[in-house]
Amino acid sequence: MLEIILPYILIGVLSAISFSQAVIHVTPDHFPFQALVQGNLGGQAGALISKKHVITLAVDLNVSEMVTVYLGFLGHPLFEKYRNEGQGQIITSKKIIIHSRYMNISDKYINNVAIIVLSHPVQLSSSVQPIDLLSVPPIPGLHPNISGWVAGDDSRLQYNSLILHDVDTCIYLYGTEFLQTQELCYEEYPSSGLNLVGNPITVNNKLIGLLTFSENCVKHQSYCSDFFLIINLFPFITWIHTQIGAGVKSHDTSSPNILDLQKPDDLIEENKRQLSDIKVLQNTTLKTINKLSKKSNEMERAIEKILAAQISDRRENKDIISNIKKINETVHNLLKRLTNTILSPEET
Numbered sequence: 001m002l003e004i005i006l007p008y009i010l011i012g013v014l015s016a017i018s019f020s021q022a023v024i025h026v027t028p029d030h031f032p033f034q035a036l037v038q039g040n041l042g043g044q045a046g047a048l049i050s051k052k053h054v055i056t057l058a059v060d061l062n063v064s065e066m067v068t069v070y071l072g073f074l075g076h077p078l079f080e081k082y083r084n085e086g087q088g089q090i091i092t093s094k095k096i097i098i099h100s101r102y103m104n105i106s107d108k109y110i111n112n113v114a115i116i117v118l119s120h121p122v123q124l125s126s127s128v129q130p131i132d133l134l135s136v137p138p139i140p141g142l143h144p145n146i147s148g149w150v151a152g153d154d155s156r157l158q159y160n161s162l163i164l165h166d167v168d169t170c171i172y173l174y175g176t177e178f179l180q181t182q183e184l185c186y187e188e189y190p191s192s193g194l195n196l197v198g199n200p201i202t203v204n205n206k207l208i209g210l211l212t213f214s215e216n217c218v219k220h221q222s223y224c225s226d227f228f229l230i231i232n233l234f235p236f237i238t239w240i241h242t243q244i245g246a247g248v249k250s251h252d253t254s255s256p257n258i259l260d261l262q263k264p265d266d267l268i269e270e271n272k273r274q275l276s277d278i279k280v281l282q283n284t285t286l287k288t289i290n291k292l293s294k295k296s297n298e299m300e301r302a303i304e305k306i307l308a309a310q311i312s313d314r315r316e317n318k319d320i321i322s323n324i325k326k327i328n329e330t331v332h333n334l335l336k337r338l339t340n341t342i343l344s345p346e347e348t
């Protein structure tokens with residue numbers, strides 16, 4: 001029998017017609033950190049961030065209850081028929097840790113993260129692998145992936161590319177509902193319908209955040225549509241690393257204070273990680289600049305053609321031509337400056 005998500009659970013529903021085209025189906029090997037967390041109130045997605053820890057949303061979780069975590073699955077694990085997939089792993093929780101800074105709206109945690117400590121470590125395989133968090137703030141214009149399943153739908157693992165907006169665009173789209181300190185917002189062209197909350201957002205195999213409800217969805221506790229919001233994990237990174245004992249070699253849980261002290265070796269490791277993340281971001285930005293350069297060159301060729309065809313002795317034509325040339329210079333200089341900035345960050 002199929003398990004149907006209870007109607008009172010918050011489900012973001014997007015128009016069924018608008019997606020189908022964008023989604024790209026993949027096997028669990030492509031997103032081996034993808035997790036599904038099933039509690040008494042239903043299911044939500046998450047990401048494996050260590051052999052023993054899964055990060056997810058705090059909304060709909062009850063620390064006093066146990067949850068079941070599904071890892072390495074291709075079919076939506078809330079549907080019983082997929083649960084015997086050979087590569088899948090099903091592990092119960094030992095403990096749920098909810099971050100203490102959250103907004104309490106209608107008795108729900110919103111915009112908050114929870115870490116699920118597994119009752120035993122995962123068996124690492126090509127389908128089940130933890131993912132690192134992006135250790136620098138994500139920049140607008142990035143094209144990360146969203147991966148996972150569709151809420152309440154008999155769907156297979158899939159992903160889509162999206163584009164991160166800047167803060168101003170997010171405020172324009174969501175108004176005061178948008179929590180700039182902890183959220184990001186994005187656009188998909190066309191929408192994939194990957195609306196299961198907790199679906200991970202990743203770039204070059206680094207975790208940026210998790211799909212989250214908008215405040216409006218939480219308040220009305222009913223079907224809601226078109227919320228393209230992400231919990232930005234960057235502000236939580238120190239807390240997360242402390243909880244999972246990352247960067248701490250002698251993990252002694254009996255004296256938790258030791259977790260607060262970072263050893264020089266760990267700091268160096270952390271710096272290395274950040275440097276590699278910055279390099280990835282540089283590359284992404286460089287690619288964008290190259291694309292811009294190409295476009296600008298194409299435009300220049302078009303302009304040259306137009307100029308060649310102009311009768312250049314007429315005064316207004318001369319003004320237009322000189323304006324176009326000025327714009328062309330400006331674009332060239334801008335691209336040059338951008339390229340220099342991105343290629344020599346140490347010198348600025």
Ligand SMILES: *[C@@H]1O[C@H](CO)[C@@H](O)[C@H](O)[C@H]1NC(C)=O
Pocket residue numbers: 062063064065
């Ligand atoms: C959380 O779980 C405990 C134990 O099962 C239960 O007594 C309590 O009512 C639950 N809280 C919520 C908000 O569901």
Ligand SMILES: *[C@@H]1O[C@H](CO)[C@@H](O)[C@H](O)[C@H]1NC(C)=O
Pocket residue numbers: 104105107108109
């Ligand atoms: C949210 O706030 C209400 C009222 O202050 C309180 O009764 C409730 O326990 C809080 N809920 C959570 C999940 O913390």
Ligand SMILES: *[C@@H]1O[C@H](CO)[C@@H](O)[C@H](O)[C@H]1NC(C)=O
Pocket residue numbers: 026030031143144145159202203204205
């Ligand atoms: C998105 O996922 C696909 C499939 O795994 C991968 O090829 C691509 O590099 C990913 N894109 C980013 C920006 O991480």
Ligand SMILES: *[C@@H]1O[C@H](CO)[C@@H](O)[C@H](O)[C@H]1NC(C)=O
Pocket residue numbers: 276279280283
């Ligand atoms: C950045 O791009 C260069 C050239 O394409 C490549 O050699 C390098 O490995 C890339 N670095 C990262 C961190 O992706």
Ligand SMILES: *[C@@H]1O[C@H](CO)[C@@H](O)[C@H](O)[C@H]1NC(C)=O
Pocket residue numbers: 300303304325328329332
């Ligand atoms: C545009 O500016 C560049 C750089 O100054 C120059 O090399 C190029 O000839 C200009 N193109 C036109 C059409 O004026």
